[in-house]
Ligand SMILES: Nc1ncnc2c1ncn2[C@@H]1O[C@H](COP(=O)(O)OP(=O)(O)O)[C@@H](O)[C@H]1O
């Protein structure tokens with residue numbers, strides 16, 4: 001039996017980092033995906049080995065299932081329907097299972113050259129990985145209401161999305177340390193959303209939003225960048241509170257600008273200018289937080305020559321930059337590619353997690369439709 005899940009990456013239009021401290025942020029799903037394929041023998045057979053093949057990073061791990069049960073069952077106390085956070089003790093056990101029993105060649109993570117979801121570039125690959133993995137595991141355990149006789153990509157209902165999102169958030173905590181939850185939420189649900197302190201608003205844009213994504217190809221790590229902002233906040237608590245509060249205003253203004261109704265083209269042009277200015281102000285505040293980078297500044301000044309506004313997206317420190325696009329973009333992308341960057345026009349606001357079944361469609365007995373795994 002095979003279960004395939006795909007979850008989209010995202011761009012953050014405004015509010016990264018500040019969202020970790022309670023400010024609003026606006027994010028959209030993009031049409032680049034992470035795929036997870038889960039295969040296992042149909043019941044009553046049960047697999048005796050777990051093989052984890054991370055194709056994107058060129059790593060493969062395997063463990064006897066009994067060994068995993070033995071090592072993990074004393075510390076894990078959770079059910080499919082109610083995820084709990086991994087304790088420090090469990091993380092230690094997992095780390096031992098992964099690192100002590102396998103050899104990991106140094107620096108296996110490369111930025112893909114083609115138009116795929118790049119890892120560690122600000123497009124939320126960590127969240128897309130957690131969402132697709134959680135989706136595939138929950139679907140295979142029969143914890144999601146899905147028509148497993150269908151061969152199409154299946155979207156999830158609200159409750160299923162919520163459950164997958166809760167599990168994915170626990171995964172993001174392991175990768176990021178202190179995530180806000182915006183990346184896993186937009187990857188699970190899709191569309192364009194505003195998130196603040198866990199409160200979610202779906203945004204219906206009333207203007208075309210076309211974003212160019214430029215990957216500086218400068219590697220960075222979200223966990224380290226979140227930690228660096230936290231240290232700056234510890235050094236300047238009052239000032240950083242103002243910075244986060246300004247970002248909060250920007251995100252709220254951005255959300256209301258893109259959803260307000262317009263009756264003519266002029267209004268759309270005016271709204272575009274407003275969005276551009278808000279993106280520029282947000283970028284200035286991200287500089288204040290110390291998460292910009294020389295490569296990001298090069299993209300910003302290159303696009304600025306064409307009167308286009310850009311900002312970093314995701315954790316910054318390299319990674320990707322977004323540029324709001326008007327009609328003519330070819331000249332700008334040509335020049336950015338001459339600088340050695342890679343550009344991609346994102347289709348935004350698409351679907352969230354989807355699941356597809358392959359092979360023989362038999363779910364474990366008594367585990368159909370939302371029952372405990
Ligand atoms: N497809 C994948 N396979 C394995 N690990 C992944 C995958 N996608 C993301 N990751 C993990 O997420 C990390 C990148 O996450 P992060 O630094 O948050 O950047 P981003 O989420 O913007 O891509 C990678 O270093 C890797 O540990």
Ligand SMILES: C[C@@](O)(CCOP(=O)(O)O)CC(=O)O
Nearest residue numbers: 016017122124179180314315
């Ligand atoms: C910096 C942050 O706001 C976004 C991180 O996104 P990414 O991992 O760089 O794609 C962190 C978070 O919200 O959890």
Ligand SMILES: [Mg+2]
Nearest residue numbers: 124126127222
């Ligand atoms: Mg991430």
